[in-house]
Amino acid sequence: MTAQIQKAAPKPEPTEGDAPDRREIRAVILGLMIVLGLGAIDQSIVATALPRIVSDLGGVTHLSWVVSAYVLASTSTMPLYGKLSDQYGRKPMIYAAILIFLLGSVLSGMAQTLLQLIIFRAIQGLGAGGLMPLAQIIIGDLVPPAKRGRNQGSIVAVFAVCSILGPIVGGIITDLLSWHWIFYVNLPIGAVALVMIGRALKRPHQARSRRIDYLGAVLLTACTTGFLLALALGGNEWAWNSPQIIGLATGALVLGILFVLHIRHEPEPVLPLDLFRNRLFVVACVVLALTFMGMLGATLFFPLFFQMVMGVSPSRSGLLTGPLMIGVVISSIVNGRVLLQRSGRYKPAQLFGLTLATVAFAVLAWAAATSQGFGIIEPSVFALGLGLGLVMPNMTIAVQNALPYAHRGVGTATLAFFRSLGGLIGVTGSGAILAYRVRQATGPSGSLDMSSLTESGLRQLATASPEAHAAAIALYRHAIAMTFATGTAIVAVALVVLLFLPELPLRTHHGDGAQPAR
Known part of the structure; x- marks a missing residue:
């Protein structure tokens, strides 16, 4: 009878010191993967629907802000999510991030004007800013650093796969239903993620100081937003030396000084x-910022290079870009399941990855400048993905391994913030380089201008004389080759900085102040 009563008794709730079992870890990570897939797809799914959105809402001159508002809002809130999760716990903050994201999705689907859509996309971005950092933080709480490679690699793989699927899914939904449903489709997926995380993530949280640095949060968000706006608007809406951009940059600088x-x-x-007295953390932030600055700055022009210079169709250009993400997925999985788990070291794989990425970028720059074919370009794109896939998961593990539990949340989120910031700078800088080369080659009164980057411009070039067509291809070939060369230099600098990254032994348990997820 006693045995029957014990058998029927409910399983006690885990206490703060209990280590999570494999079943709990798998359930939580599955829910987090759904959350990450939600955020990753949403970043790329909207791009496919932009032409239909323009036809319905108008405002083509401000269309880019449908994407920019989302990115700016998500990037600027990343450190805040990390700090609040350290104070209030991971579970309340991941709930808040998902709910804000879903609210923004509903409002975006209901938008009647382009201005409304831009505002609602910013709300959606406020929630998205917590999805990736909080997922990494929660995994860091559940799994010791020495055993975390497989889980972090899976996260990167999910993010990469969903980034590839986003444009495809967006096109299908837009054609079969309408562009409104690319936002509404988030609701059932987000609801499933909320339920799974709510049922699986049962780690209690330790009572901590509930003091919130409201002034610091406002100063940090305002400083970051001003800086990102200057990057996004400079060279597009206003000239770099215009009073508006100078005012934004000056304001961001003043706010930054006040924040410090x-x-x-x-x-x-x-x-x-x-955090910034920890050498490993500082080096990690610089390396990831430079890596993503070079990667996004150059890979942004892969579709343009394939369509304009190589002469392939838009649909085929998407397939030709696929090897980049395939390489990221393969290296992330191999790194987590083989390299990191067996060696227990994170730095060698990163050194190899950045070396491979630097060589691949250099080959791409040479291939673009010298009119090489797909036999050289595609393996280089794949090698670039292989190299980059070894950097981000290992860097997150290195940072979480080096920081005490009290700073793990804000440290992980700040690392993600610098990664996104580097990517934004790279995109802005590469666009400025391309525009400069085009203006330099055509002159202020030239017949070719940046409108050639649009689909109508491509059609216009196709009907031009053979001499003009060849001149345009040569112009963009060398301009894009310069962006690849710039990416090579930036990633090479990241490789040099990586040499200064300390390598600490990976903890095999949640020691050194680490505690279970909360």
Whole structure:
């Protein structure tokens, strides 16, 4: 009878010191993968529907802000999510991030004007800013660093696959239903993620200081937003030396100085200065910022290069870009399941990855400048993905391994913030380089201008004389080759900085102040 009563008794709730079992870890990670897939697809699914959105809402001159508003909002809120998760726990913040994201999705689907859509996409981005960092933080709480490679690799793989599927899914939904449903489709997926995380993530949280640095949060968000707006608007809406851009940059600088002065005297700052006294953390932020600056700055022009210079169709250009993400997926999985788990070291794989990425970028720059074919270009694109897939998962593990539990959330989120910031700078810088080369080659009164980057421009070039067509191809070939060469230089600098990354032994348990997820 006693045995029957014990057997029927419900399983006790886990306590703070209990290690999570494999079943709990798998259930939580599955829910987090759905969340990550939601955020990754949403970044790319909208691009396919932009022409239909323009035809319905108009406002083509401000269309880019449908994407920019989302990216700016998500990037600027990443450190705040990390800090709040350290204070209030992971579970409440992942709930808040998902719910805000879903609210923005509903509002975006209901938008009647382009201005409404831009505002609602910014709301959606406010929630998206917590999805990737919080997923990495929760996994860091559940799985010790020495055993975390497989899980972090799976996260990168999911993000990469969903980024590939996004444009395909967006096209299908837009054609079969309408562009409104690319936002509504988030609702059932988000609901499933909420239920799975709510049922699986049962780690209790330790009571901590509930003091919130409201002033620091406002200063950090305003400084970041001003800087990102200057990057997004400079060279597009206004010239780089215009009063508007200078004013934005100056305002961001002043706010940044005020923020630093504030957190030096704040007992619970939103971004602790102790983080930047940790050499590993500083090196990691610089390496990831430079890596994504070079990668996004150059890979942004892969479709343009394939369509304009190589003469392939838009649909085929998407397939030709696929090897980049395939390489990221393969290396992320192999890194987590083989390299990191067997060696217990994160730095050798990163050194090899950045070396491979630097060589691949250099080959791409040479191939673009010298009119090489797909036999050289496609293996280089694949090798670039292989190299980059070894960097991000290992860097996240290295940072989480080096930081105490009290700073793990804000440290992981700040690392993600610098990664996104580097990518934004890379995209802006590469666009400026391309525009400069085009203007330099054609002159202010030239017959070719940046409108050639649009689909109508491509059609216009196709009907031009053979001499003009050949001149345009040569112009863009060398301009894009310069962006690849710039990417090579930036990733090479990241490789040099990586040499200074300390390699600490990976913990095999949640010691050194680490505690279970909360």
